[in-house]
Amino acid sequence: MKVLVPVKRVVDYNVKVRVKADGTGVETANVKMSMNPFDEIAVEEAVRLKEKGVATEIVAISAGPSAAQEQIRTALAMGADRGILVEHDGTLEPLAVAKILKAIVDKEGPALVILGKQAIDDDMNATGQMLAALLGWGQGTFASKVEKDGDNLKVTREVDGGLETVSLKLPAIVTTDLRLNEPRYASLPNIMKARKKPIETVKPGDLGVDVTPRLTVLKVEEPAKRQAGKKVGSVQELVEKLRTEAKVI
Amino acid sequence: MDHNQPHAASEETRMLRDLVAKFVERDLMPLEPAVLKREATGGGFKLSEEEEKTLLARCQELGLWGLDVPEEFGGANLPLLSLAAAEEEMARACVPFTIPPDSPNLHMMLSVASPLQRAKYLDPYARGEQRSAMAISEPGAGGDPAGMTTRAVKDGDHWVINGRKIWVSNVPRADFIILMARTGDGKRQDGITAFIVEKGTPGFVIEREIPMVGGRRTYELVFEDCRVPAENVLGELGRGYAPMQLRLNVRRMQMGARCIGMARRALEMMTEQAQNRVTWGVRLADRQAIQWFAAEAVMEIHACRLMVQDLAAKLDAGADVRMEASILKVRATEMAQSVLDNAMQTWGAMGVTKELPLQLMHQQVRLMRVYEGPSEVHRSAIGRRTLGGKV
Numbered sequence: 001m002k003v004l005v006p007v008k009r010v011v012d013y014n015v016k017v018r019v020k021a022d023g024t025g026v027e028t029a030n031v032k033m034s035m036n037p038f039d040e041i042a043v044e045e046a047v048r049l050k051e052k053g054v055a056t057e058i059v060a061i062s063a064g065p066s067a068a069q070e071q072i073r074t075a076l077a078m079g080a081d082r083g084i085l086v087e088h089d090g091t092l093e094p095l096a097v098a099k100i101l102k103a104i105v106d107k108e109g110p111a112l113v114i115l116g117k118q119a120i121d122d123d124m125n126a127t128g129q130m131l132a133a134l135l136g137w138g139q140g141t142f143a144s145k146v147e148k149d150g151d152n153l154k155v156t157r158e159v160d161g162g163l164e165t166v167s168l169k170l171p172a173i174v175t176t177d178l179r180l181n182e183p184r185y186a187s188l189p190n191i192m193k194a195r196k197k198p199i200e201t202v203k204p205g206d207l208g209v210d211v212t213p214r215l216t217v218l219k220v221e222e223p224a225k226r227q228a229g230k231k232v233g234s235v236q237e238l239v240e241k242l243r244t245e246a247k248v249i
Numbered sequence: 250m251d252h253n254q255p256h257a258a259s260e261e262t263r264m265l266r267d268l269v270a271k272f273v274e275r276d277l278m279p280l281e282p283a284v285l286k287r288e289a290t291g292g293g294f295k296l297s298e299e300e301e302k303t304l305l306a307r308c309q310e311l312g313l314w315g316l317d318v319p320e321e322f323g324g325a326n327l328p329l330l331s332l333a334a335a336e337e338e339m340a341r342a343c344v345p346f347t348i349p350p351d352s353p354n355l356h357m358m359l360s361v362a363s364p365l366q367r368a369k370y371l372d373p374y375a376r377g378e379q380r381s382a383m384a385i386s387e388p389g390a391g392g393d394p395a396g397m398t399t400r401a402v403k404d405g406d407h408w409v410i411n412g413r414k415i416w417v418s419n420v421p422r423a424d425f426i427i428l429m430a431r432t433g434d435g436k437r438q439d440g441i442t443a444f445i446v447e448k449g450t451p452g453f454v455i456e457r458e459i460p461m462v463g464g465r466r467t468y469e470l471v472f473e474d475c476r477v478p479a480e481n482v483l484g485e486l487g488r489g490y491a492p493m494q495l496r497l498n499v500r501r502m503q504m505g506a507r508c509i510g511m512a513r514r515a516l517e518m519m520t521e522q523a524q525n526r527v528t529w530g531v532r533l534a535d536r537q538a539i540q541w542f543a544a545e546a547v548m549e550i551h552a553c554r555l556m557v558q559d560l561a562a563k564l565d566a567g568a569d570v571r572m573e574a575s576i577l578k579v580r581a582t583e584m585a586q587s588v589l590d591n592a593m594q595t596w597g598a599m600g601v602t603k604e605l606p607l608q609l610m611h612q613q614v615r616l617m618r619v620y621e622g623p624s625e626v627h628r629s630a631i632g633r634r635t636l637g638g639k640v
Contacts, residue, residue, distance in 0.1 A: 034267075073260050074267075185271050188312030188325055191264045 001111035001170070003046045003055045006101055007039040007075050009068040010121040023219045026121075035071040037183075038116025040078075041176040044183040045146055046114055047079035054148045057081050059108060063100050065089050069199055076194035077186030083199035088211060096204070096211035098130035103207035105135060110171065112153070117142050117175040128175035139173040140166050144180050262331045268311060269338040269348075276307050277342035281606060284344050289603035294345055294464025304346055305377075313348050314377055318355060322375035329499065329561040333506040337557075340510025343606035345464075349377035351419070354427060357443075357496040361484030370425055370445055382423035384414035384470055385493070391416070393626075394429070394438050394490065399472065401430040401442060408432075408444065408482070410452070410475040416620070420455055420468040424448055428472075433487045443489035445481040452476065463612035498574045500621055502564060505557045505577040508585035508617070509550055511610045515585075515592035516546045518607065522595050533595060542591040549584040556580065572634055575627040583624065585614045 011017055011026065012034040018027045035043075049055040060075035062068040063086040072083035086100050105113060118125035132139035140146075140155030144163065147154045153168040158177045168174075186194070204211045232238045242249045280300060288294040296304070308314055317332045318324020335348060358371045373379040390396030399412025410430055417426070425447045433440030446453055452475030459467050484492050519542060523534040533539045556577045563570045589611040593600035600607055618624055632638065 070260065070263065074264060077264060185268055185311055186264060187310065188265065188268065188314075188316075190312070191261055191268065192325065194264075195261065 001055055002057045002059065002108060003049060004059050004061060004101070004105065004108060004110040004113045005039070005042050005046045005075060005080060006061045006063075006097070006113070006115045006127070007043065007071045008036040008116070008119045008121075009033050009062060009064045009071045010036045010119050013037055013120055019220050019222050023221060025217065025220050033067070033070070035074050036116050036119040036121075038118060038120070038176055038178070039071075040116075040183040041178070041180050042114045042116055042174075043075045043078050043080060044181045045143075045174075045176060046112075047184075048181065049112075049146075049148075050079065052148075055112070059084060059110070061086065061101065061104060063088060063092055063097050063204075066201075072199055073194055074186060076197040076199075077191045078184060079190070080197075082197055085199055085201045086204060086207070087201055088204050090211075091213050092211055093213050093215060094124045094126035095130055095214065096209065097127050098134055099209045100204055100207060100211070101127070101131050102134045103209055105131075107207075112170065112172060112174065114146075114174045114176065117177055128173050132173040135171075135173070137172050138166075138168040139175070140168050141173075141175040142177040143174050144177050146174055146180065259328075259331075261327065262334050265316075265327065265331050266334040266338060269313065269335045272307070272311060272313060273338050273342050276304060277339075277344045277346065280344050281342055282604075285603060285606060285609065288464045288609065293466075294609070296345060301346070305349070308348060315350060315375055316348060318350070318375045319359070322372065324375060328565045329502060330558060330565065333502060333557050333561045336503050336506035337510040337513070337554075340507035341514045343514075343609050350374055351380065354381045354383055354496060356499050357427065357492045358483070360495055361443075361492045363480070365480055366445060366483065373424075379424040380419060380422050382417055382419040382426040383493075383496070384417045384426050384428045386416045387413055388415050388469075394441060395436070397429065397431055397441060399428070399430040401432050401444065401477070403432075403479075404476070406479045407476045408479060410444065410446070410472045410477060412472050413456075414470040414472070416459070416467045417470055418465070418467050420470065426470075427483060429489055429493065438490035440487045441489045442486050443483040443493065444477050445483050446472075446475065446477055450475055450477065461616055463614075463616045464609060465613070465616060494571070497621060498560075498564060498570050501574040501578045502557060502560045504617055504621060505553060505560065505581040508581035508614065509553050509557065511614060512546060512550050512553075512585045512588040515589045515607060515610070516543065516550065518605070519543060519546065519588075519592040519595045522592075539595055542595060546588040546591065549588065553577070553581045553584050572631065575622070575630050578622060579624045579627045579631075582614055582618045586611065586618065589614060 010033065011028060012032040015031055020027050043060065046055060046058045050058055058080040059082055060072050060080040061084045062072050066087055069085055072085055076083055084104060101113065113131065115128050117128065128141060129139060140153065140157060142158045143155045144158045145156035149167060151170065153170060153172055155166050155168060155174055157164045157166060232241060312325065315322065315324030316327050316335055317329060318326065320326045339348065355375060362371050374381055387397055387399060399410065399414065401408040401410045412430060414428065425445050428444045428446050429441055430444060431440055432442040452473045454471040454473065456469040456471045459469060461467055483489065523539050523543065524532065526533045560570055560573045560577050563573060589607055593607045593611065596605065596607065599605060
């Protein structure tokens with residue numbers, strides 16, 4: 001089966017994010033950018049499915065600026081077979097990305113789309129679910145285990161208070177949680193091989209998708225500075241303060 | 250702004266840098282505390298056999314092997330620009346490990362080795378199965394090869410070598426050394442020939458181990474009627490010096506990159522301390538003295554990185570880079586020395602303990618200011634070339 005893996009270009013998880021001086025967003029100029037870690041887990045899972053003989057072809061897709069090719073190339077170095085870049089410079093909201101992905105799914109006809117449960121930049125946690133709704137496919141979100149089960153896919157989900165197992169009819173959408181796997185490093189020989197793998201570039205307009213934002217960002221600001229804590233001298237004083245000041249007991 | 254985000258010449262270079270950075274973070278950094286403790290308690294600046302084996306296996310798995318080795322020898326044949334990025338990342342960890350093989354000798358051998366030498370020495374060396382060392386300096390002849398007195402005399406189909414070499418690194422583990430010896434009476438570097446001498450050749454004696462600062466060790470070697478087959482002459486007779494220069498220029502590029510890696514680590518640690526440490530109610534980060542340390546470090550790291558990239562690109566293009574190599578060698582080592590020193594100062598008493606890597610890196614850079622040509626020799630060379638001086 002063919003597997004589609006959408007990957008998002010985000011500010012690297014090691015970078016301390018800064019808000020732009022004019023409050024319109026976060027600073028991304030000259031900042032190290034990487035593949036969204038949840039999407040890395042998705043690529044790893046797709047590659048494992050291919051190694052098990054379940055997947056036959058892996059297509060990595062990114063919607064974003066031309067530099068998002070870097071993230072596609074990383075996916076190719078991890079084991080994806082080819083890439084599609086949907087080039088767009090402005091804001092892309094989850095619904096726009098879901099529509100783009102739907103258009104590509106219609107064209108490519110994959111049996112599985114596997115993607116991160118959310119991106120670490122805006123933490124929307126929406127694209128996978130929206131895509132499932134647009135396609136009318138089943139979805140297994142927050143996956144911590146994915147297994148082929150006959151014609152179905154058995155997905156273990158991390159839910160509040162435990163694990164839930166769902167059986168999905170293919171084609172389906174899976175979104176990945178942190179504990180699904182530990183992504184491999186792209187080894188040097190695979191980095192070299194990735195050079196020769198093709199990346200196709202299209203525009204949202206070519207796919208007939210209108211990506212005009214539906215939301216307006218009013219202001220972005222940094223979280224309030226954390227107040228310094230208080231030191232207490234004894235357990236008695238601690239209990240006293242918890243009761244009278246914090247009012248939690 | 251992220252000044253640690255250098256311009257990448259290619260996607261491969263960028264991805265290689267990411268790969269090496271991950272390797273350093275996940276495989277090398279966790280070893281650092283144990284390595285520092287071992288060194289501080291007299292166990293030497295080294296890895297245990299087990300640690301080294303694990304790292305080598307990891308490198309093999311990730312393909313971090315023979316980065317600039319040609320494909321015909323099973324290497325990745327990356328441009329030196331990529332090698333520089335890898336070196337820089339590797340140097341952030343104070344752990345005695347390099348991605349095999351040690352490449353400077355490789356470049357000299359690649360340029361001049363005979364078919365026989367390629368099969369016997371270069372092949373296993375390029376695969377990382379053999380190690381080598383390079384013996385140039387002598388007591389009384391270091392940066393200036395004119396004083397070299399080790400002599401090789403032809404005797405039938407052998408050369409007989411007599412003399413003494415000093416400050417040679419990597420000797421005990423080297424399967425062969427490249428030895429420079431006089432075979433003719435030319436001026437300065439004329440008449441110097443390179444020989445491949447195998448470990449265990451009769452007359453090749455490791456005289457003593459010399460402990461150096463920074464946990465390093467070098468060796469003094471004695472050659473007494475050491476007979477080397479004529480086929481072990483590496484390159485042209487009497488013209489061994491120029492190919493050796495080729496080795497040195499790559500080496501200086503690597504040293505420059507390593508200095509940047511160490512300085513980056515020092516700056517990271519300086520930043521961490523400056524943001525956390527409060528004295529008399531003020532964070533160090535808000536004190537001008539410390540801000541200037543940081544500013545100096547950022548500017549110098551940036552300048553040196555541009556020099557490394559320029560040198561690497563020119564080396565890849567086959568240009569004569571002696572001037573660029575000299576400039577980088579002096580500037581990068583002195584830059585790293587100063588940044589490390591300021592980082593230690595920022596950390597106060599903690600900075601001069603053997604629990605932090607700063608002191609060991611500081612000593613290692615101190616050493617780097619001397620080997621592969623002391624700063625003063627390079628400064629003289631730069632000045633002489635500029636002014637047309639004679640000496």
